[in-house]
Amino acid sequence: MTKLTLRSLGGAGTVTGSKHLLELGGRRVLVDCGLFQGLKALREQNWAPLPIDPASIDVVILTHAHLDHCGYLPKLVREGFRGDIVCSAATADLAEIIMMDSAKIQESDADFANRHGFSKHKPALPLYGKHDAEKAIDRLKPIGFDVPTDLGHGLQLTLRYAGHIIGAAIAEVRWGGKTIVFSGDLGRYGDPITPDPAAVARADYLLVESTYGDRRHEAVAPGEALQAIIERTTARGGTVVIPAFAVGRAQELLYHLSQLKAAGRLPLTPVYLDSPMAIDASDLLCRHGGDHKLDADTCRKSCAVATYTRDVEDSKRLSANRMPKVIISASGMATGGRVLHHLKAYGPDARNTILFSGYQAAGTRGQALIGGAREVKIHGQWIPIRAEVANLPMLSAHADVDEILRWLSGFERPPTRTFIVHGEAGGPIGLKARIEQDLGWSCTISAQDEAYVLS
Template sequence: MGKGETMTDPMSLTFLGGAGTVTGSKHLLTIGARRVLVDAGMFQGEKKWRELNWAEFPVPASSLDAVVLTHAHMDHCGYLPALVAQGFDGPVWCTAETVRLAEIVLMDAGHLQEREAEYAAEGGYSKHNPPLPLYTVADVERTLPLLRSVPYDTDLDLGQGLTLRLTRAGHILGSASVTLRHGDTSVLVSGDLGRHDHPLLESRDTPPGAGYVLVESTYGDREHPDAEGHPHEVMADVIRRTIARGGSVLVPAFAVDRTPVVLKALAQLRRENRIPDVPIFVNSPMAVAALAVYREAAPTGELRPDLHLDEFINLPNLREVTDAEESKRLNHPDRPCIIVSSSGMATGGRVLHHLEYLLPNPRNSVIFTGYQGVGTRGRQLLEGATEMKFRGRFVPVKAEIAQDGEFSVHADGSDLIDWLAALDPKPHTVFCVHGEQDSADNLAARIRRELGLVAVVPHYREVVALQPVDGLPVVQPVAPAQPAPQHAAEPTSTPEPSDVSPGARLTFGGAGTHTDDRAQVEVILTTALGQVPFVPDDKRAGVEAALQGAIARVGGDRAALLDAVNQALYAAASAVETPGGQSIVALLAHVPKVLR
């Protein structure tokens, strides 16, 4: 693979996850015959997304030349052993800290996959006969030797003119933004970006600018609230109230990064005498192992210099639970206590057993500490679910449910705008990924409004040809926004400008459309109007008049607006051999996708 490749080979980007949803991040860069996958995340949450984990990967896994991981969270690395099971055997590039944490996360995931299959077989609640794991511990053991570490801020030659650079992202230990360059074309994948005031890590670094930027949008439509009064008062208040009535507190927390952040907060609350002195259990083998990695990370310079790990990792009354029998005993605590267990969105792990036994008791409480994806048990509980299903049976929800919103280590909307604004040079195009649809749409609109950049929200399985057309990409949607793995949709595409004949009336494929946003359409049309000076003199007036006509119809009937856009396309297509005409056609191709 890669033989005969040149700097002029066509490049494309395919969004195979993290598009229209937060989870399942997978971005496929294709250069001629070469394929590099950035992130191999597991889909979580809604069933329509989770089922994609079981679908055949869209390209043969054996055809991937390499995988690059931004960090060691399941929605970014959890699908990697499944790729190996399907035939991938290339290098997996990431930071040294991600290597260590991914080893912990993936081995734990392999055991969980096998256990879930066993539980399903015993309980008879699986539709498969026999129930099978997505991958096994043996698959994980074949995956781990493929992990290769790369230092931050170092250009790694991947061969045939392709280089890789990792820049500190400040989200969790070892997290990185990924820059891939080939000739004059460059792609920057933000990965998950940390907030500027991360409680454990130094602030993120700014990567070099790139022509195409993929930015996360988890909190693209909101700002983290400033703590009113004492920090983490929501958590403190719930703990005090729960202990007073003789109950126990369950804190679902991601094993990697969130657990030490939660312990730091609990240590502060205890030092300030804002919560009672009760036993604190960390019941997650993965979290216990990850804590060891954090203990050893101090010399790397990634942790905050004012952080004193002993203050919370060696908390009085802290017990790290690894034994399965002790874990089961915590389902029936003999006295009030605090249990920190993973996973953070209650999608798997020991926290499920605790929820099953603690939720029916009104004396208990559950405090969520992070984002809860659509379709997850955590989201359902926060939205008022009155019963939950565990291992094929329903249990009533009578415990108190709360959320402490101060724990997030994701950048909010302003953090994301600041990160983009600092890039030099500025990107040609920004793709908003890793966010629910509304969040991604809102961030894209804000980027256009505040930074003046072309920003779009890609669909699942959408393909972007990375051939700059006066700074703009050619976008080809190739699958519906709501995936159906068993019945994959036939590919549809938007014609490339070079294929458009003068006078052609374009139709736009793809079953999925973005949120109706007339302001977004106006930005696209206004941007297209700015390309008119690059249209030949004899066609300029006609193109300008057609665009002005479309702008005048933005606030009116949708059908009339689309007809006006088609008229503008008719005019611009007559000048498609010029940069201005190409740019206008590429821009107008986005309009139907933002209308419903």
């Protein structure tokens, strides 16, 4: 008898590197294909060969366009994958931006390391380049939401809105007579921009994320908290540097800042968006109006609240400018990108604030700083951190434990088995306890590379 199996090649025991493999009758389907981030032991897995041949994968289903879900695709294609990458239209547009930006950063970081001699590898090489990203982009196949789509080999896919970021989807896969639902990353209920996570009625098997599986978000208005931090920083002559995910978080920050300025509450504080990828993603927000809650006018005003800096020289001038201001720059966990140069420039001065606005994975500079680190290593140098370090966890794009339970309660009957993925530390354990206590469902915390028989 042919068996349907599930195996997590990433995103199990960690919040990065999401890759979930379904196998049936010699066919393989990969749900998400992300980069590992954070701890060195995780990042090194990006360089290791996949435990399966990429050429043996028939199709990739992409739930959304964050780097930890799509960032490995260029390497997958370079190493032999030749199938379709199926996703929503907004995700296809965002994935193109993110993969090209990731390739550019990989090449730039390798070049920087070689020129300054701080890499252990001689020469330092990028994980992949822009040519690899272009080949992955060519394989993107957008489909609509809420429409069952035949992917061949008896496989049917329906995408449901997940919230989280524009284009993010819950993937409902029907294969081998079973329905397997992948939550992807679930968004927040009542978010001002993204839709609420769509209810799903039934699943034989379910994979659910657990990023905040042991935590509740603070019931604090994000705009109020943001205003307070900016006002106290600028009052002492400082700059607020916000490491932000270029897709999702940057746009939400622009929205809250535009609302504050419209209300006359931050009239004189200039705002800069220093991330070409975030600028492109902000433009896409207005082009995909059907995938979010903002009307066209509000969307335009949100995007117009910041001065955009695409040019590298303009970014350098921002780092040198000591006038009070707000700089939003990627990456969100301070693992790379232009924000590192701003941290080097502004971190040593106690007048400034480094403001985080979402989950910080283990091993990232963001986690270290929130944990109280007073120096971080950037570009081979130890940088002292005397600036105030603050966090706005209520701005997270991930559902907290109560919101995850709210979504799970929408199922008409319990899945045969629920797998808990995309979490670290207490997240999966806390969510498992809540699901078993509140819903009485059978739960398994997925282990990396372990195969589970579904039928």
